[in-house]
Every structure is written in structure tokens, then in C-alpha cells.
Amino acid sequence: MIPLKFKQLTSEEQEWLDAYLDGTITPAEFEKFEKRLLEKPAFRKISRRYLSLDNSLNDLAGKVTALEWSAPETSRSPAGKIFSFVPLAAAAALAFVLGTAIMAWKNHADIPVVTSTDELREPASAQGFAVINSLYDITWKDEAASYREGDTLGAEAFRIESGTAEIQFFSGANMTVQGPAEIVLTSAWEASCHSGLVRMHVPPAARGFKLHAPSTEIVDLGTEFGLSVQNGKGHIEVFDGEISIRHQNEAQQLVTQGKALMLPEAGSPTSVELGKFTYPDAGEYKTKALEQERDAWENWLRHRENLAKDERLIAYYTFDKSMSSRIAEDIHLPRNADRDGSIVLADTVAGRWGKRQSALEFRHPGSRVRVNLPGTFQAFTFAAWVRIDSLDRRYNALFMGDGYENGEPHWQIRDDGTLMLSIMVDTSKPSIYKIDSAGRHKVYFSPKIWEPSMSGEWLHLASVYDPTARLVKHYLNGEEISTQEIPDTFVSKKLHIGNAEIGNWGDPFRKDPAFAIRNLNGCLDEMAIFNAALSNSEIAEIYRHSSAHKR
Structure with a gap:
């Protein structure tokens, strides 16, 4: 239920959102608001949804003819206002610019003038670079950061307590992740596994996709492989094709089909037997x-x-x-x-x-x-x-x-x-x-x-x-x-x-x-x-x- 999502924020976070909308946020509050948005993906997601839901835009849509971004002076005005007119009417526009507002604040970037309510709607492509294809028996570590099938993911942390999720990157790479797990998405071509079991399928069009494990960079050369990260230690198996890995400061090396390596916190990777871990298979879960x-x-x-x-x-x-x-x-x-x-x-x-x-x-x-x-x-x-x-x-x-x-x-x-x-x-x-x-x-x-x-x-x-x-x-x-x-x-x-x-x-x-x-x-x-x-x-x-x- 949407209201409960907002209630899961702290009182301080709710106050920041309210002040941001009515134009009374102070420079000191904005700095805290800015920092929290960068550090907490769940807060960023709820903020985007809350702002876009502001029904006042519907009442004022006929009156809005232009939306101007007022780039603040270095000293910032005492009122800390962000818009040149009542900010409440621009709530849906905030949903679009939320991801770039911080950079605009710092760099005085120009934001285009909006001349119709259609332009206030956030394009789906602006929301991220990967999509959740499927969820199976999922429980979330943080209920406020839960997702649904079809949701778009951007630069954020994806955390699950249990169950399996299938993520399709816009580059074409496909990731199946089993919890408990934490995956940090960086772009359509790059992600990091902090914990959990991951199975990657990278077709030819997505060759060059990078997956990071602790102290290790894995570059997929068009293949299918599994990665396990537990307590800072990694384990990798190549099911098909080959990958290139660089562990810590060591030289790059190829790992080919049928090979498995243990990736220690310190020291060089060592060859190990296959089958130590059972990696998630999206096909099996789809059947279930x-x-x-x-x-x-x-x-x-x-x-x-x-x-x-x-x-x-x-x-x-x-x-x-x-x-x-x-x-x-x-x-x-x-x-x-x-x-x-x-x-x-x-x-x-x-x-x-x-x-x-x-x-x-x-x-x-x-x-x-x-x-x-x-x-x-x-x-x-x-x-x-x-x-x-x-x-x-x-x-x-x-x-x-x-x-x-x-x-x-x-x-x-x-x-x-x-x-x-x-x-x-x-x-x-x-x-x-x-x-x-x-x-x-x-x-x-x-x-x-x-x-x-x-x-x-x-x-x-x-x-x-x-x-x-x-x-x-x-x-x-x-x-x-x-x-x-x-x-x-x-x-x-x-x-x-x-x-x-x-x-x-x-x-x-x-x-x-x-x-x-x-x-x-x-x-x-x-x-x-x-x-x-x-x-x-x-x-x-x-x-x-x-x-x-x-x-």
C-alpha cells in the first residue's frame, strides 16, 4: 500500500521531502537530503514515487505553462527555494529530474523549459538500465526496497533475503541471483556482487560485461558462468565459453569452460573442483x-x-x-x-x-x-x-x-x-x-x-x-x-x-x-x-x- 511506503521513512526524511516540495528546505537540510539520496537507494526510490504521485499537478496542469530551474547562487538564498513558482505544481517533474538534481545544484546545469504536462512525465528509459524479468519466492532484506516484476533498475543496490530474481541488463546480459544476496548495479555493462549466488549468461552482443567480486574483476567474453561470494571470499565456475579475470593486482588470466577457481581475500586464485555450489537456473525456476x-x-x-x-x-x-x-x-x-x-x-x-x-x-x-x-x-x-x-x-x-x-x-x-x-x-x-x-x-x-x-x-x-x-x-x-x-x-x-x-x-x-x-x-x-x-x-x-x- 502506497501510504505505508512513505511511512517507512524516518520522520527526518519525511520532513526533508515536505520541505523540498514547499520550497522551505534550508541549505544545511538539502545537503543532508542530498547525501541520503546518494547513500540509500530505498529512500531514493520512495522519494521518486512520492514526488511523482503529487495529485496537485493534476489540479494545476491547466495553469502550468512553463517550468524553470533556478540555478542557485553559490551562497544560496536563505529560503533555499528550488523553483521559480510554487514547487508543489512541479512534483511530477521532480520525479524525472531527481536523479540529476544534485548535479544541477552543484554545477548549475541548465534544465530544459517544460511546456506541457506530457513533458512532465518521466520516460521509462530515464529510470535505469536493467529490468526485473522474474521473481521467485522472494523475501526482501528491506521492505521499503522491495520490487515487482517489470520494475526498472538503475544505479542502486539490489538486496534479497531469500528466493531468486532474474535481472535483464539493457546490454543483453542476463543475471540470475539467489539470496541472501546483495548486487550493486553500476550500468548496463557493469555490476558488483557483494554476497550471494549469481549465474550470468552473456550473449555475443553483451561481450565485455563486467562483474566485480571482492578484489576481483570478471570480464565476460561471451559465456555462461557462476559466481559465489560469501564472507568476502569468491568462487567462480565457467559453464560455457570463457572469461577474463583480474584478481587484486595480479595479471589478467583466462578461465575456460569446465574450470573453477577459488578467489581468496589474500593471495592468488586456486583451481578447485566443479560442483561445489549449486547456482540458480532461471529455466528451472520458471518451470516451478x-x-x-x-x-x-x-x-x-x-x-x-x-x-x-x-x-x-x-x-x-x-x-x-x-x-x-x-x-x-x-x-x-x-x-x-x-x-x-x-x-x-x-x-x-x-x-x-x-x-x-x-x-x-x-x-x-x-x-x-x-x-x-x-x-x-x-x-x-x-x-x-x-x-x-x-x-x-x-x-x-x-x-x-x-x-x-x-x-x-x-x-x-x-x-x-x-x-x-x-x-x-x-x-x-x-x-x-x-x-x-x-x-x-x-x-x-x-x-x-x-x-x-x-x-x-x-x-x-x-x-x-x-x-x-x-x-x-x-x-x-x-x-x-x-x-x-x-x-x-x-x-x-x-x-x-x-x-x-x-x-x-x-x-x-x-x-x-x-x-x-x-x-x-x-x-x-x-x-x-x-x-x-x-x-x-x-x-x-x-x-x-x-x-x-x-x-
Whole structure:
């Protein structure tokens, strides 16, 4: 959860970030801030994400016409301000310049003028020079420095407590590392192993890749080799091809296929027998991962079959048959075809289980699933697997009652990454948000559940409206992230749905149709709606059984 990431910083680090944004950071504080950024990759990563998430940029985007970097004088101004206008509006730009800001501060480097919000977005290529291909049973040494598959790595330390990771360098070199391990990445052509087991595959295009061990430089000449570093001592085996090594101040020497060397802290390398260590093989772990995924899939099918029998369900859509028809079948038992949805313009794509199950993508403005769910209900629980590609609209629909009449729900995501749930209480009274707008309702927001770096990641989202307990709760990946009380004047005990939409809002009675376009730029591959307030344990159980544990 994003807020917890920020809370893992020290109070001093949080204060530096706040002062940096509002322009009140002093020269002395900036020097400490600068030093911490250089020394602590986790702090650098969280800072970049935090700055890029500043939703104030969205509110001010229409007003921003240019962004100037004010190169400070040698003496630095007392206020220590970095930007020539309110720094808060430049938060996303800071995400791009964070890596070069320190050099610009020292060297008075010129930063180009930014003239549009598109230019404020950080290009993926600027973030690093390697990518995490795969993670297997990973635990992290520092939770704040955890990564996901697909994350880009730059000049930073990569530390794992246990498990295996596969890293692809942009040079073409491939590294499989097994924990406990610490790898320091320097460039697309160079890295250091401080501890752990590493297997390198270097194709011809990446010849010359350097891997450093304690007191040893290894230059790969197009080969595959293994390196073990434990307590400052190294061990190397060449599986294919040859490598060149320079140990301490000794002359360079070639190590060919089938050879193994011990690399002592002091003294010369010595030949040893092969097979002393079992080096990680990405192919074997991929096979294991596929087996685990198959087992998880079969477990979910059994769980889904049981869940479909839950008497509290209003409807349960999994989009399994959307490839061959334009019908989103409600699999809730006993079957009632009247609850099936009609798919309009939504594209069928692979879901969170890959090719095993389909999902619906709502990238077209007209994309939606039309449903009609009549009846009167006592409570609501909405639960869905969602892949957000981007939040293009101010409001991005998950499930929306058509007319938003009394007792009808709106479940959506705001463009700042917060989850929203609201129930219309009384359409005859003015809104608490706009005096000239009819409809008394209250929106219950979650903390931020999404940021741009999470684009393409599957998330399990759930929200509960419980008028009996007078509580609204939001959940992310099976965990409760917020609880809010429902004020007396906003309690609605007679709930309805009727005509509604999944993934968009197309209210045919609203005079301004443009306002109703709220298609989700992303995918849904499962949605369950309950006539009940599910408990924390029940939502956690649904997530545990239905998670594919992958992007």
C-alpha cells in the first residue's frame, strides 16, 4: 500500500521531502537530503514515487505553462527555494529530474523549459538500465526496497533475503541471483556482487560485461558462468565459453569452460573442483513458477465454484465466455440469465491468469458492460480484480448505477489513485459538494491505491457499505486500508441497483453526455457484488484463493 511506503521513512526524511516540495528546505537540510539520496537507494526510490504521485499537478496542469530551474547562487538564498513558482505544481517533474538534481545544484546545469504536462512525465528509459524479468519466492532484506516484476533498475543496490530474481541488463546480459544476496548495479555493462549466488549468461552482443567480486574483476567474453561470494571470499565456475579475470593486482588470466577457481581475500586464485555450489537456473525456476501458477489456478476454480453458491451474492461476473460471445455471464447459482451483462465495445484480452482466462479491456470511451440487477438490498460489498493502465479521467468507473437514484451506488477510482464509494441518499436535496447540484450523497475515499509505476499490475479491490454498522471500508489485495463512519444524515438502509454499468457510466438522462464518459483505461477479469457487508476475513479469503501472485 502506497501510504505505508512513505511511512517507512524516518520522520527526518519525511520532513526533508515536505520541505523540498514547499520550497522551505534550508541549505544545511538539502545537503543532508542530498547525501541520503546518494547513500540509500530505498529512500531514493520512495522519494521518486512520492514526488511523482503529487495529485496537485493534476489540479494545476491547466495553469502550468512553463517550468524553470533556478540555478542557485553559490551562497544560496536563505529560503533555499528550488523553483521559480510554487514547487508543489512541479512534483511530477521532480520525479524525472531527481536523479540529476544534485548535479544541477552543484554545477548549475541548465534544465530544459517544460511546456506541457506530457513533458512532465518521466520516460521509462530515464529510470535505469536493467529490468526485473522474474521473481521467485522472494523475501526482501528491506521492505521499503522491495520490487515487482517489470520494475526498472538503475544505479542502486539490489538486496534479497531469500528466493531468486532474474535481472535483464539493457546490454543483453542476463543475471540470475539467489539470496541472501546483495548486487550493486553500476550500468548496463557493469555490476558488483557483494554476497550471494549469481549465474550470468552473456550473449555475443553483451561481450565485455563486467562483474566485480571482492578484489576481483570478471570480464565476460561471451559465456555462461557462476559466481559465489560469501564472507568476502569468491568462487567462480565457467559453464560455457570463457572469461577474463583480474584478481587484486595480479595479471589478467583466462578461465575456460569446465574450470573453477577459488578467489581468496589474500593471495592468488586456486583451481578447485566443479560442483561445489549449486547456482540458480532461471529455466528451472520458471518451470516451478508455472507449476505453482497451475496449482493456484486449480485452487481458484474450486474456490470460485463454492463462492458462486453464496446466497448473499447479487451477481458474480468472471468474463470467461466473453471471447465467444458478447455476454458477461453471471455465474451466481442458481443461474438467472436475466442478470447477465451485455458487453459493449469492451475488448477481450488475457486476464490475470494469462491465457487460461479472459478479461475485458475498457480502453474505448464507449466501452462498458450493461447490467440490470433489480431488488432491494441491505448492504453492499463490491469486489473486483482490476488492472489499471492509466487514470485518464477525473473519475474512472468500476460499477455505476445508471440514474444515481436514491439508494444506488457509484464505485470508481479518482485520477489521484484513490478508491471511491458513494450511495445516493436523497435526490431532492442539494449536494454537499455543489450547492446548485441536486442529490445528497457523500463520497468515501480510500488512501491512494495506485500510482503510475503500477501500470499493468493486477490489484484486488473491495469496498463495503454497511448501513447497520454505519461504516464504509476499503480494501487492497485482501487488506483493509480505511474505515469511515457514515454520518446519520447519510445513512441509506434501502439500497437499490437496477440498470447499471461495469467499467463506465452512461446515464441516458443526463443532459451533458460528456460528463458521463468514465471508462476505465484498464481491465476487469472478475467482479462480485454482495447483498451483505463481508468481514475482513472473508475478503482476505477471497483474495488468497483468487490471487495469481503476478503482474
